[in-house]
Amino acid sequence: MARNMSTPTPVTPAPQAPDSPRESESPPPPGLQGDLEMExxxxxxxxxxxxxTVVNDLTKEKDKPGGVAGKPVGMRVNEVVNHLATLEGMSGSIDTMVPMQVLVDIDNxxxxxxxxxxxxxxxATENQFMNGKIHAIDSYRKMLDEALAQNFPELGEHLMEPSLHTAAQSGEPVKAEEDASNVLLNGA
Structure with missing residues (x-):
């Protein structure tokens, strides 16, 4: 029985795995990208x-000797070859680049x-770690400010409040009174 190789057979999608992104989450995109995904x-x-089919045929051969006629393996191989030929034809019009690391990971x-x-x-773990470091530094700064204010009462009024500290970091101008007190602290 001859088969027309130019007309691809309609593809019936296999049942989707629970973690599959297709059909359960979103339809394929329109256009060439969607056609590529469906292919x-x-x-x-x-x-x-x-x-x-190969596994089923191997188990059947164990049970009955002989009889090569009627095996659907050739038909299944032709389907795979047709899909590969269609993908090869589509490759000329696709300009999407796939990172080499992705291909290496798939090969492995x-x-x-x-x-x-x-x-x-x-x-996310590294972000939490860095947020912990930032929190630790802020907490240390507050403890240091409190200790300085307790041991050096004359500096207590000159220690910056947290709101003034963030204003100074963001580039906002600090009050003139603070600038004058900083001059006195620096010995000028």
Whole structure:
């Protein structure tokens, strides 16, 4: 039975995994990007179907010797080749660049979604660590100001309040009284 190679067979999407981003979260984007995503989904489905067909055929061969006729493996291989040919045809009009690290991770059997999640969690952890350092420095500064005001009462009125401290950091002008007292503190 001859098959027309120029007409791709319609792709029925496989049931989605619970963590799959497609169909449960958003539809494919319109245009060429969406067509590419659907073709990649079709390729993944065809590869899955090929794998299950091969496994099923291997288990059947153990039970009955002989009989090569009627195996659907060739049809499944043709589906995979058709999807690859369609992707090759689409590649000329796609200008999206894929980072090399993503391809290396896929080659090393790592899920890019898991790597993204790990990197986001790492950034959040580092952010919390830095916020802890900032809080520790602010708390130390407050304790130092209190100790200076207690041990050197004449400096107590010149120590900056937290609101004045943030104003000085943001570049806002400090009150003239504060500037005059800083001159006296600096010995001028």
């Amino acid at each position: 990649l989904l079709g390729l993944a489905t065809a590869l899955y179907n090929l794998g299950t 059997s790592r899920n890019p979604m898991q790597l993204t999640k790990d990197r986001i969690e790492r950034a």
